[in-house]
Amino acid sequence: MFFYGLLTATFLFAGLVKGVTGMGLPTVAMGLLGMVxxxxxxxxxxxxxxxxxxxWQLFSGSAVAALVQRLWPMLAAMVIGTVGGSALLVQVDPRWSGFALGSALIAYAVYALLAPALTIQRALETWxxxxxxxxxxxxxGATGVFVMPAVPYLGALGLHKDELVQALxxxxxxxxxxxxxxxxxxxxLRLNxxxxxxxxVIPALLGMGLGxxxxxxxxxQRFRLCFLLLLLVLGLELASRPFI
Known part of the structure; x- marks a missing residue:
């Protein structure tokens, strides 16, 4: 019963974060579930x-075809890297995969808190x-967290707000x-x-509606700050486990 309650609370909160900020559901869910x-x-x-x-977020606008045409090299390489890297998530000692997850959360939280302004010229996108x-x-593949470095990269492409939401x-x-x-x-990955x-999905969608x-x-801005500080705390806890 505790396990089902934990799942419901985790995805309700993760959905709420996504509803407010437009992202963060997998990041929050991995951070919280990775602790137990x-x-x-x-x-x-x-x-x-x-x-x-x-x-649902992808089809919230009309720029899907244009985004696929522009971003397909990134997406194709992402598939290759994820499928190859997922062996690490499965085979490595959970303490060290938790360390990798925590490090990814810390890296994203620190980046987002500092929020450096980046702009990437269209000509550089080819490589x-x-x-x-x-x-x-x-x-x-190694951590289950999708954000780094794709989120900063997409934010630096000069996309309009709605296009950026769809690109994410x-x-x-x-x-x-x-x-x-x-x-x-x-x-x-098993059937159960x-x-x-x-x-x-149900608590996640409810959370999105609430968000x-x-x-x-x-x-x-205040909610985002609290969210990033939470990720930082979760990341530090997970990254410190192998050394305790």
């Missing part, structure tokens, strides 16, 4: 709610997109499918886990 279970199992449980909420995709895929949805959707394929290839993952309603009532 091996990261590979946590990654398996977030597959369905992550995919459903990100596909930079595949590189960013491959590195993001390897980090995703596209990147996260592809990452989720690639992670599921990698877990399946390494015999770490998919069932629990599917049940987690969307809260967005107009609270300061997004």
């Amino acid at each position: 279970m091996p990261p590979a199992m946590a990654a398996s449980l977030l597959v369905v709610p992550s995919l459903v909420t990100n596909v 930079l997109s595949p590189l960013v995709g491959l590195v993001t895929g390897m980090v995703t 949805g596209l990147s996260f959707s592809i990452s989720t499918l690639a992670l599921a394929a990698g877990l399946l290839a390494n015999d770490a 886990q998919l069932g629990l993952s599917s049940l987690s 969307a309603s809260l967005r107009a009532r609270i300061s997004p």
